[in-house]
Amino acid sequence: MTSSHLARSADPEDSAANSTPEFDAQFGPRATSLASFAEAVDRGDAISESDLDRLFACSGGRIRIADTLVRACANAGISAADVDPDRIDAMLSPELTPVVNGTTREAGALYLLTLFAWAPRITSGTVDLVHSAFAAAEVAESATATPEELTSLLLGQGLLTISTATDEVFTVPPLIRMLMRRVIATGSNTARRNPREAFGAAISNMFGRMRSDDRSGIAEVVDLVVETKNWLVLERAWARRSVNVFLDAPTAIEAYLRVPEDVLARNPILTLARSAARRIDSTRLKLGTDDGPTMLAATDFDSIVLPELHGKLQANPALPLSADEVAVLTTLEARTHRLNRENRLALNILEVGRERLRRLGEGEPGPTLMLQAELNLEHGRNLNVAGRFTEAMAMLQRVVQFAEIYTPNSPHPLLTGLVEHALAGMGYGHGSDMDRDMERARNNAARFGMATLPDERTALCIEMMRALDRLDLAEAERILAGLDDAKATGHLGPIPDIVRSLHSVYSGQATVAAKLLAESSRVRFVPMADIPSTRFSGIVNIASAVLVAAGEKKALQDLSDHMSPQSPGYSIVKARQALVFGQHDPLWSATAQTLAGDQGPRLKSSAMALRADILHHEGHTDDALETFVHVLDYCSITSSVLAIAQLSKTSRDALVSESADHPMWEALARSFGSGEVTAAELRRRLLDLPETSPLSPDFATDLTPAEQSLLFAIDSPKSVAQIAREFGVVSGTLKNRLSALYRKLGVRSRAEAVAYAHRQR
Known part of the structure; x- marks a missing residue:
């Protein structure tokens, strides 16, 4: 049939009264009833009544489109009812492709229809996004009516229909959608941006004004990206939301996995995002669940390293990089060094990256707050490893503050920031802060529907250390069972085995504790002694105490021999060794170095306890008691009885009993923030402990x-x-x-x- 024949076939009153010439020129005349549609379409015997009804709905009543498809199917010898969308699209001739040009009201409506056509599902969030994109397109003034007015116009022309689905607002008739998706460019006199560019601008605006508690529209954005292949939108989503996007939109996993290789080759942010998508997809298959919070908690995103991006930051200083790209590359390279135990290199690359961010040109946008927070998180972790705990706590507090202000209803980076901040407190000796951090982390995880934390193994180590700090052995035993099942955490190093060995000592199994440390592949005394990190001074302190508890003089000597005087923890090991051999002056000198340092109250309390122990052994009871009161001071600051528990049993029993009336015991009990841990209960637990320093110092021979x-x-x-x-x-x-x-x-x-x-x- 010819176009003129189609125009004559339709009922004039049926089509002309409800049709607009400009739309008729684009799509052909419209039949507003099935009867007139059936009369106009030259279908012969090829289509049944039910298929005709379906074709009427799919074409929006546009006769020329339907007739073209019917004839194409007849020529191909196939049924129009059985053709898949790709073949249908191929059968609609290029002449049917609409042209969006001009400054008329109808041109503006066609532009709006193009935006609607790209949405897989038109929900209320999609409508808002389409209207925002229409505004961002800057449609010509003479064509501009409000999006609501233009939407009504499209509905009246059958180019947009009311959806019967409960979660959708509108639908675009499928054949109309196929044709409108062919519109890649529009007339420059119609709009300043083409539809794809308009969507990109609208999404950027959406992310910029999104409330902290609002995720609406993100799922629609992700679905839209897959349809339009506008991968830059996925980059923006990751830069703003990071791994939270997998909770915001479950389809994000598939969306990031579909990013083409040629796009990834020049985009480090999308390379990271796709790697994260692969990791969480693997978790989904392993657990057999699509529950977002469960998958997110069980996925180890922190171990993602990308060798193809390693070294790019320094390889070519002139390489043009955005602030977001600099932040991602810095974070990834620092992480790689940290996981390889190259802490110094990690801190160096962090400084290189931050310097490059400082040198960005005037007016250049900085990294998004999310990517800045992730950079701070990686920096804080490396400062933790380096033992620079006060710096680490300040850096990690920034991460927590960002999360509480900008992403309070998302788990990342709030939960990890709280756990890492608590880990810094464990190294330095801020026990009360650790308790508050862990309580907030657990409460927030429950609020997000997570049964465990993303850093569960780290969290359990911290909580077990806190149980041992107050000598709650039953609680430590319970945590120990969970620690065995928790997934490994790469940056903890020997901490789990050290904490486990301390629990064994307190349980009267000092020999088992020493064997655990000797056989642990993560502890390895000789390599540990060479680690240039003050973080390990606390670990060495506990390790040396375990060796003393087991009577392992020779192992203690070997540890001391392999440590450089410049090595963190050297002075506390030498002091403990001096106590074993009854060497007053070397002990006093070594503990003085610890007390004068800046490694925190946890280590200083142990140094002061060693002084009290040797004074008591020497018979200087008054001096020993006075020194022990200073131990209580430090213990109340760090909220831990670790130092007192390391005293030999004779000294511990005597000094705890003699100081029972001192008010510092009440201060120590209050530091745990629970009425269940009273001063009397703490003293009872300390007196019930087995011997933790069974070696009697040899005062007869003072060996060097x-x-x-x-x-x-x-x-x-x-x-x-x-x-x-x-x-x-x-x-x-x-x-x-x-x-x-x-x-x-x-x-x-x-x-x-x-x-x-x-x-x-």
């Missing part, structure tokens, strides 16, 4: 550290020549040193010296 090392060395099957090589001297020199050692001990041979060592344990 070198002499102690030599004494331990000969307590082995090694020959004199082998030992000499280990000490880096010739055999003759070693024999001279052995002779001097024998004289000092009052023995005459190697065997007698070894026997002496065994008697002195």
Whole structure:
């Protein structure tokens, strides 16, 4: 049929009264009833009555479109009712493609229809987004009516219909939608932006004005991106929401997985986002659930590293990068170094990235608040590893503040920020702050529908340390069971095994604790001694206390021998070693270094406790009690009885009992923030503890550290020549040193010296 024949076939009163010439020119005349539509379409016997009804709805009553499709199907020998959308689109001739041009009201309506056509589902959120895109397109003034007026016009022309679905507002007839999606460009006199550009601007505006508690429209945005292939929108969504987007819109997983490789090759933000989508998709398959909070809590996004992006930040300083890209590349590279235990390199790259952000040109936008928060989170983690706890707490507090202000109803980065802030408090000794952080993290996780935290293993380690800080062994036992099941956390290092070993000591299993540390692949005393991080000073402190509790003098000596005097924790290990051998002056000197340092009250309380212990052993009871009161001071600050628990049982029992009336016990109990932990209960728990320092200091012989090392060395099957090589001297020199050692001990041979060592344990 020809177009003129189609025009004559329709009832003039049926079509002309309800049709607009400009729309008729684009789509052909419209039949507003099925009867006139059936009369106009040259269908022969190819279409049943039910299929005709469906075709009428799909074409919006536009006769020319329907007739073209029917004839194309007839020529192809297929039924119009059985054709899939791609083949239908191919059968609609190019001549049917609408042209959006001009400054008329109808041109503006067609532009609006183009926007509606790209939406997979037109919900109320989609309507708002389409209207916003229409405004962002800056449609010509003479064509401009309000979007509501133009929507009414489209409804009247059958180009937009009222949806019968409960969650949809409108639908675009499928054949009309196919044709409108062909419109890539519009006349410059119609609008300043084409539909794709208009959607991009509208989405940017939406993210910019979105309330902190509002996720409306995000699901529609993600679906729209897949349809329009406007991948830049996905980049903006990630920059604003990060992993929260997987909760905002479950279809985001598929959307990010569909980003083409050529787009990823030049976009680090989308590369990261797609890697995160792969990770959470793997979790979905593993758990067999689509529940967003469950998947998000179980997915380890923090272990994502992207080798293809590594080094890009420094490789080409002239490489043009946006602030968002600099933030992402800095975060990823620092994370890679941290996971490889290259903390110094991580901190260096963080400074490089921040300097590049500072050097952005005038007027250049900075990174989004979300990407800035993630950069701060990575920085805080690295400061934690470096033991720079006060700096870490300040940096991580910024993360928490951002989350509370801008994303209070989203789990990321609020939950991780709170847990990491608590971890910094554990290293430094802010016990009360740790309790508050963990309580807030748990409460918020429950509010988000999460049974566990994203950093559950880290959280459990912190909570177990807090249980041990107040000697609640039953609670520690309960947490220990959960710790075994929690997924590994890459940046914790030896912390889980150290905390576990301390629990064993308090439970009367000091030998088991020492074996745990000796066999742990994460502790490894010799590599640990070389770590240039003050974070590990606290770990070394607990590790050395465990060795003393198990009577492992030689292991303590080996740990001391492998530590450099510049190594964090060196002074506390030397002080504990001095206590074992009854060396007052070396202990006083070593503890002075700790007390004068800036490693926090947790370590200082242990140093002061070592002083109280040796004073009590020496019989200076008044001085020991006075020093013990200072221990209580530090313990109330750090909200922990760790230092008191490390005292030998004789000293602990005496000093706890003699100081029972001191008001600092009440202050210590209050620091735990619970009426259940009273001063009397704390004293009872301390008195019930088993021996944690069973070695009686040997005050008769004051051996130097070198002499102690030599004494331990000969307590082995090694020959004199082998030992000499280990000490880096010739055999003759070693024999001279052995002779001097024998004289000092009052023995005459190697065997007698070894026997002496065994008697002195």
